[in-house]
Amino acid sequence: MAEVLVLVDHVDGAVRKPTLELLTIARRIGEPVAVHLGAGADTAASTLGEYGATRVLAADAPEFGGYLVVPKVDALEQAVEAVGPVAVLVPSSAEGKEIAARLAVRLGSGLITDAVDLEAGDDGPVATQSAFAAAFTVKSRVTNGVPVITVKPNSAAPEAASAAGAVEPLEVSFGDAAKGTKVVSRTPRESTGRPELTEAAIVVSGGRGVNGAENFHVVESLADSLGAAVGASRAAVDAGWYPHTNQVGQTGKTVSPQLYIAAGISGAIQHRAGMQTSKTIVAINKDAEAPIFDLVDYGVVGDLFQVLPQLTEEVESRKG
Amino acid sequence: MSLRIVVCVKYVPDATGDRHFAEDRTTDREAVDGLLSELDEYAVEQALQIKEANGGEAEITVLTMGGDDAKDALRKALSMGADKAVHVNDEALHGTDVLGTSLVLAKAVEHVGYDLVVCGMASTDGTMGVLPAILAERLGTPQVTLLSEVAVADGKVTGRRDGDAASEQLEASLPAVVSVTDQSGEARYPSFKGIMAAKKKPVEALELSDLGVDASAVGLEGSWTAVDGVTERPARTAGTIVKDEGEGGKQLAEYLAGQKFI
Numbered sequence A: 001m002a003e004v005l006v007l008v009d010h011v012d013g014a015v016r017k018p019t020l021e022l023l024t025i026a027r028r029i030g031e032p033v034a035v036h037l038g039a040g041a042d043t044a045a046s047t048l049g050e051y052g053a054t055r056v057l058a059a060d061a062p063e064f065g066g067y068l069v070v071p072k073v074d075a076l077e078q079a080v081e082a083v084g085p086v087a088v089l090v091p092s093s094a095e096g097k098e099i100a101a102r103l104a105v106r107l108g109s110g111l112i113t114d115a116v117d118l119e120a121g122d123d124g125p126v127a128t129q130s131a132f133a134a135a136f137t138v139k140s141r142v143t144n145g146v147p148v149i150t151v152k153p154n155s156a157a158p159e160a161a162s163a164a165g166a167v168e169p170l171e172v173s174f175g176d177a178a179k180g181t182k183v184v185s186r187t188p189r190e191s192t193g194r195p196e197l198t199e200a201a202i203v204v205s206g207g208r209g210v211n212g213a214e215n216f217h218v219v220e221s222l223a224d225s226l227g228a229a230v231g232a233s234r235a236a237v238d239a240g241w242y243p244h245t246n247q248v249g250q251t252g253k254t255v256s257p258q259l260y261i262a263a264g265i266s267g268a269i270q271h272r273a274g275m276q277t278s279k280t281i282v283a284i285n286k287d288a289e290a291p292i293f294d295l296v297d298y299g300v301v302g303d304l305f306q307v308l309p310q311l312t313e314e315v316e317s318r319k320g
Numbered sequence B: 001m002s003l004r005i006v007v008c009v010k011y012v013p014d015a016t017g018d019r020h021f022a023e024d025r026t027t028d029r030e031a032v033d034g035l036l037s038e039l040d041e042y043a044v045e046q047a048l049q050i051k052e053a054n055g056g057e058a059e060i061t062v063l064t065m066g067g068d069d070a071k072d073a074l075r076k077a078l079s080m081g082a083d084k085a086v087h088v089n090d091e092a093l094h095g096t097d098v099l100g101t102s103l104v105l106a107k108a109v110e111h112v113g114y115d116l117v118v119c120g121m122a123s124t125d126g127t128m129g130v131l132p133a134i135l136a137e138r139l140g141t142p143q144v145t146l147l148s149e150v151a152v153a154d155g156k157v158t159g160r161r162d163g164d165a166a167s168e169q170l171e172a173s174l175p176a177v178v179s180v181t182d183q184s185g186e187a188r189y190p191s192f193k194g195i196m197a198a199k200k201k202p203v204e205a206l207e208l209s210d211l212g213v214d215a216s217a218v219g220l221e222g223s224w225t226a227v228d229g230v231t232e233r234p235a236r237t238a239g240t241i242v243k244d245e246g247e248g249g250k251q252l253a254e255y256l257a258g259q260k261f262i
Ligand SMILES: Cc1cc2nc3c(=O)[nH]c(=O)nc-3n(C[C@H](O)[C@H](O)[C@H](O)COP(=O)(O)OP(=O)(O)OC[C@H]3O[C@@H](n4cnc5c(N)ncnc54)[C@H](O)[C@@H]3O)c2cc1C
Pocket: A206, A207, A208, A209, A210, A232, A233, A234, A235, A236, A247, A248, A249, A250, A251, A252, A253, A263, A264, A265, A266, A267, A268, A269, A270, A271, A274, A284, A285, A286, A287, A290, A302, A303, A304, A305, B038, B039, B124, B182
């Protein structure tokens, strides 16, 4: 059967959820073969196998952590040569997209980024993309070469499907460009203990209406009562109230959770671009005319400092 | 040493307008007014700051590939302080995908001559965020992308890349391709003097033949991706809006419980 390469996103062998989604999606097109770069392949293999990877091609080298992007492109290119897949799927992270893009150039392949769905088609895989701040849905296809497609988180529910997940070493030789950009130092982001923004089932976001870093605890408390991730508008991030890694929108993260709660956010087009495809949208805003109310399933016109604490208390008491 | 900096800027439909696709499923660039992509203003700004930090010893060329109106984007960048502009404009380019665009821009960058190429983090219409990486691949230079801080000194570019898992300090030798994010610092507004000066700055117009790019490698026909359909997302059905009269949080909890979220 035709094989599909899936680049694994992981932290030292702890596989991130979008990769499981990718394996699930890959099975619609062929047999998934995972490519694991860096440490921890043996740990990762059992999870990857559980979600359908027949093989896990593994390579580890200091270059992967020591230099930007290109060493991984070299490795993935050599995996393509070794396997001859019908498609290459890569998680749509910033790094994933750059790896995919350079790979496409080398393979002479068309490139599709930020797919939110993927189906098998008569002329190769058909991707669904969101365009113009999610106002449009686009169906697209690669017409030349082995399709290289990056897929956004939350594009499918991961489904287990047991396969061998046999680890096979991948020999990698690095080209001249591999050491072009040196990673001089790396400061890992501190874990907040909350779910990943792009992976969370519920996201609670605060905007300019939160009015100060010292007030964000009202947003965090609600998020914690719901087991949610915390997001922020760019206005709140630019003001220095919340880290940029939590920004939702065009130049932040795109989220598509089951429930999105926007507090003190007006609903500018660039913010909508990052949350418009959420299943259920709720907003709390003191301005009844705020554009965010055009999107909501349920809206409360009111002061977030009254509404959020009351909601949090109610959620806590219902938990018993 | 005088640095040769090329800044790639894209002319895009205004995101606050009612953007659509044209009949041939390419971006409708007529219905909505265009502008210099806001995210490329950050690229122009960083180029200007690098020039200033280099004691003014740099020449900044802004480069765009786009139709006739795209010269507005070049004018804006020139009025911010760039020195000259290059406009690649050719009928055959309509509908070009990212591989074709990067091929043309790589040739144009080589035509201009460069030590440093500065790009935005992503366009505001296509939003792929990959063109800088592809440019580096094609030019065979280091890729130092998605920087929220950048500096150039002693033939090296250094910068900070804030990723999901970590913040990385990067370093590469020139020539190099960089891209900067909207965290890199607000772009300046063109001054009146800048706007007047921009009118006299040279804009070089190029066609594909000037760059030795074959028309078959670009345009809709030359694209390695095809769009089979576009559908407008149905408007979300109007929701329930309540005014908080003291019980708003409880009402919301009731709704969320009904939806099985709590
Ligand atoms: C190229 C570009 C990219 C961008 N990318 C992003 C992005 O990724 N993400 C993003 O979010 N924005 C982005 N923006 C910015 C965007 O245009 C808006 O400026 C931003 O989203 C506004 O944030 P806000 O809604 O928090 O603030 P505002 O628009 O100021 O809205 C604040 C809201 O809070 C309400 N409010 C105030 N006090 C209270 C209270 N006590 N209780 C309840 N409600 C209250 C007000 O009524 C108002 O509606 C981008 C802009 C550009 C040009």
